[in-house]
Amino acid sequence: MTQLHEIDLTEAFTELIRRAATDLPADMESALAAAKEREEEGSAAKSSLEAILTNVQMARQKSTPICQDTGTPIFEVSYPLGVSTRALAAQIRRAAAIATERAYLRPNAVDSISGKNSGDNTGIDFPTIHFHEWDEPYIQVDLLLKGGGCENVSTQYKLPDSSLKAGRDLEGVRRVVLDAVHQAQGKGCAPAVLGVAIGGDRGSSYIKSKEQLFRKLDEPNPDPQLAALEERLYKEANELGIGPMGFGGKTSVLGVKVGAQHRLPASYFVSVAYMCWANRRARLIARQDGAEVEVSYA
Amino acid sequence: MPSLTVPIADEEIRALHAGDTVYLNGVIVTGRDAAHKFMVEKYVKVAEVDAAERPLHDELKRLLNGSVIYHCGPVVRQHEDGTWEFVAAGPTTSIREEVYQADVIRYFNLKGVIGKGGMGANTLRACQEQPAVYFHAIGGAATLIAQTVRRVLAVHKLEFGVPEAMWVIEVENFPVVVTMDSHGVSIHDQVEARSKAKLAELLALA
Numbered sequence: 001m002t003q004l005h006e007i008d009l010t011e012a013f014t015e016l017i018r019r020a021a022t023d024l025p026a027d028m029e030s031a032l033a034a035a036k037e038r039e040e041e042g043s044a045a046k047s048s049l050e051a052i053l054t055n056v057q058m059a060r061q062k063s064t065p066i067c068q069d070t071g072t073p074i075f076e077v078s079y080p081l082g083v084s085t086r087a088l089a090a091q092i093r094r095a096a097a098i099a100t101e102r103a104y105l106r107p108n109a110v111d112s113i114s115g116k117n118s119g120d121n122t123g124i125d126f127p128t129i130h131f132h133e134w135d136e137p138y139i140q141v142d143l144l145l146k147g148g149g150c151e152n153v154s155t156q157y158k159l160p161d162s163s164l165k166a167g168r169d170l171e172g173v174r175r176v177v178l179d180a181v182h183q184a185q186g187k188g189c190a191p192a193v194l195g196v197a198i199g200g201d202r203g204s205s206y207i208k209s210k211e212q213l214f215r216k217l218d219e220p221n222p223d224p225q226l227a228a229l230e231e232r233l234y235k236e237a238n239e240l241g242i243g244p245m246g247f248g249g250k251t252s253v254l255g256v257k258v259g260a261q262h263r264l265p266a267s268y269f270v271s272v273a274y275m276c277w278a279n280r281r282a283r284l285i286a287r288q289d290g291a292e293v294e295v296s297y298a
Numbered sequence: 299m300p301s302l303t304v305p306i307a308d309e310e311i312r313a314l315h316a317g318d319t320v321y322l323n324g325v326i327v328t329g330r331d332a333a334h335k336f337m338v339e340k341y342v343k344v345a346e347v348d349a350a351e352r353p354l355h356d357e358l359k360r361l362l363n364g365s366v367i368y369h370c371g372p373v374v375r376q377h378e379d380g381t382w383e384f385v386a387a388g389p390t391t392s393i394r395e396e397v398y399q400a401d402v403i404r405y406f407n408l409k410g411v412i413g414k415g416g417m418g419a420n421t422l423r424a425c426q427e428q429p430a431v432y433f434h435a436i437g438g439a440a441t442l443i444a445q446t447v448r449r450v451l452a453v454h455k456l457e458f459g460v461p462e463a464m465w466v467i468e469v470e471n472f473p474v475v476v477t478m479d480s481h482g483v484s485i486h487d488q489v490e491a492r493s494k495a496k497l498a499e500l501l502a503l504a
Contacts, residue, residue, distance in 0.1 A: 044475050047319065048436050051473065055442035065386035068373045068440040068461075103385045106373040107460050115332075117459030149391040149415070149437065164501065175501050182497045185490055187391055187415035189437035236500055240493040245437055246415065247475065248489045278438045 001291045004139065005082045012284060012295045013095030013141070017073065018104045019297055020143045020282035021065045024056050027217045028193075028254070028279050032056075035191060035244070035251035045249030052244070052277060063104075067278045070105040071147040073127035074210065078140045085131045088139075092129055096121040130207070138287035142214050150188035150276040154209075155180050156202060159268040168268040170229055173198055173258075174236075180272040181237045181253065186246015189276035193217070194233070194256045197271045199263035209273035212257035214281055226258045233258075244277075254279075301471065305364025306409040311429045314476045316483040322412070322433065322472040325451065327361055328370045330390050332462035333455065334398040342401045354454055361466060362406035366433065369395060369413035371461025372444070382450040384467065386440035389414040392432070400424035412474060416486030422478055429480030436473070446472040 024032075032053055039046035059066040075092055079085065097120035099105045109123035110116070121127065157176040159168045164179050166172035177196055184192070195212030197205045221227035233256040243249025254277065263269065283298045302310060304324035314320070329337070337358075340351050347355045372387040392399075392413030399411060400420045409430050411421070414437040425431055435443060452466040477485040497503075 044317065044319065048475075051436045051439045051442060055436070055439040058445070059386075059441040062441060064441045064444070065373050066440060067438040068371060068386040068388050068444075069390065070373070103373055103375045106371065106386070110459065117461070119459075147438075152391065165503065178497055178500055182490075182493050185415070185486065185493070186437075187393060189414070239500065240496050242489060242493050245434065245475075246486060246489055247434075247477070248485065248492070276438060 002293050004080070004286065004288045004293055005084065007286065007293045008091060009088070009139075009286060009295070010091040010094045010098070012286065013092050014098045014102075016141060016143055016282055016284040016297065017095060017099040018063065018102070020145050020280045021070050021099070021104045022063050023060045023282075024066060024278065025216070025281055028277070029053070029056055031217055031254040032191075032277060035254065038250045039244070043249060044245070044247040045243045045251070048244045048247060049251075065104065065106070066280065067147060067276070068106055069147040069149065070108060071145040071280075072108070072151070073105070073121065074144045074146055075127060075129045076132070076142040076211070076214065077129060078132045078134045078136070080135070080137050080139070081133060083139060088131075089129050092127065093122045096127050138285055141284040143282050143284075144210070144213055145280040146210070147189070147276050147278065150192065150274045153184035153188040154274045155183070155272050156206065157270045159270060170225065173270050174229060174233060176270050177233050177256070177272055178236055178240070180274065181242070182240055184274055185242055188274045189278065190242055190246060191244055191251045191254045191277050193254055193275040193279045194237070195273035195275065196256065196258040198258065198260040200261040200269060201264070201267065202269060204261060205269040205271040206273070208259050208261055209271035212259050213273055213275050213279060215257045217255040221258065223260075226260065230256045230258050299473070304366065304409070306366075308429055311409055311431055311480050314431050314479055315481065316476055316479045316485050318476040320433070320474060320476065322366065322474055323470055324365065325361060325466065325468050326366050326368050326412070327358065328368045328372065328463075328465040328467065330369050330371055330462055331394055332458040333464050334395045334402060336455065336458075337405070338398045338401050342405045357454075358464075359406065362408055364407060364409055366410035366412055367402065367406075367408055369411070372465060373440070374450070374460055374465075382453065384444040384447040384450060384465075387444040387447060388438050388440035389435040391415045392417050396421060403428055403430050412472075416477055416484065422482065422484055425478055425480050426482050431476050431480055432478035433474035434477040443472065446470055
C-alpha cells in the first residue's frame with residue numbers, strides 16, 4: 001500500500017523534466033507548423049521554421065534537449081491537504097540533479113557571488129518551486145523551462161508611460177506590450193508566446209505573467225475584455241514584421257495570454273513574460289488509485 | 299546551399315551578403331560571456347600575455363586564425379573513455395559580447411562570429427574592416443546543430459563551467475544565415491527600422 005502523502009516522486013519528476021526538455025506541447029508544434037506555411041517560399045523566416053520543426057522531431061526521437069539552454073525550471077505544484085511540501089521540494093531538487101547527470105538539463109545554476117556553476121541545477125532558490133494547496137485529491141505539477149535569452153527581453157512597465165502615451169487602462173496595456181515585442185526584436189528567439197500580467201506589485205506581477213505561459217494557445221480567456229485584447233495584440237504584434245529569429249516575416253508571436261490581479265491605487269504595473277518558441281511545458285499528475293499511486297503525464 | 303570551410307579567405311567573406319544561407323565546415327571554437335571577458339582582459343588589453351596564460355593563448359591564436367567563434371553554451375555528455383559528445387548546442391544571444399567582439403575579431407583574425415539575435419555598430423564596423431561576417435544560427439535548434447558537430451577535439455577553461463568553457467569542435471554542414479555582412483549591411487538594423495515605423499503607426503506616435 002502506497003499513500004499519496006508518503007510516495008517518493010523523484011523518478012517521476014525526473015521523467016517530467018525529460019519530457020519538458022526534449023519535447024514540445026502539441027499546440028506549440030502545430031502553431032509552428034502553421035506559421036511555416038504562412039511564410040514566403042525561400043525566405044530565411046521559412047527555412048528557420050523548417051529547421052525548428054525538424055529540430056523538435058529530432059529531439060523527441062533522440063530524447064535530447066530541444067534547446068541547449070534548458071532554462072530556469074519553474075515548478076507550479078498543486079497539492080491536497082496532508083502532502084508535505086518540504087518532501088516534494090527535496091524530491092524536485094534531487095530530480096533536477098539526476099536530470100542534469102542524464103544530460104536532459106544543462107548545468108544552469110550559477111552562484112551570483114562567486115560565479116561558480118553548481119553543476120547540478122540546484123542552488124539558492126533554484127529551481128523555482130511554487131506551492132498551491134487545493135481541494136482536489138491529487139498532486140498536479142506543471143513545469144516550464146524558461147530560457148535565459150527570452151528571460152532577458154522580458155520586461156515590466158509602470159503606467160502611465162508618457163513616451164508611449166500609455167495610460168492606466170487596457171489601451172495603455174496594449175501600447176506597452178507592442179513596445180515590448182518591438183524592443184525584443186529577434187533576441188528572445190521569436191516567434192514568441194507572450195504572458196502578460198496587469199496589476200499586482202512588481203514581484204507578484206512578474207510571477208503572474210509567467211503563469212500565463214502555462215495556458216494552452218487555443219484556450220480562450222474567460223474574460224471577454226482580456227480575450228479581445230489577446231486577439232488584438234496577437235494580430236498587431238505580428239504586423240511588426242520582426243519574424244522568426246528576427247529575420248523579418250509574418251510571425252513574430254504565436255500567442256498572447258493576459259491575466260490581471262488587484263493592485264494598489266498608486267501602482268499600475270504591466271509585466272511581459274517573453275517566451276521563446278521553445279515554450280517547454282509539461283504536466284505530471286499523481287493520484288491515489290486503490291492501494292497504489294498512479295502517475296500520468298500530459 | 300553554398301558551403302564554406304575554415305580557414306576562410308577574405309575573398310570568400312567579401313562575396314557573402316546579408317541574407318545568404320551557408321553551411322560551415324571545419325574546426326571552430328565556442329566562447330560566450332566568461333570567455334570573451336577573459337580573452338579581452340588577459341590577452342587583448344595587456345602589454346604582454348602572462349606566462350601562465352601563454353599556452354592557451356598561442357593555441358587559440360592558431361585555432362582562431364581565419365576561423366570563427368561560436369556563441370554557444372552546449373549540453374555535453376562525457377563518455378567513459380573521457381571523450382566528449384555535444385548533445386545540444388544552439389546559439390546564445392550575441393549582443394552581450396558587443397563590448398568585446400570587435401577587439402576579439404581583430405586580435406585573432408576571425409572571419410566570422412556565429413550567434414543569434416545580431417550585434418551592434420562596433421561589431422558591424424569590425425566586420426567591414428576585417429573583413430568578417432556575422433553568421434546567425436537558428437536559436438533553439440540545439441539537437442539539430444549538435445548533429446553537425448562531428449568531433450569534440452578539446453575543451454579549455456572548463457573551470458568556467460560547462461556552458462562557459464571554450465569547446466574546440468569540428469563541424470560539418472552547420473547551417474547559418476549571414477545577417478551582418480562585410481559591406482556594412484545588417485538585417486537586424488533593417489528589421490528594427492521597419493518594426494519601429496510600424497509601431498509608431500499602430501500607436502499613432504508619429
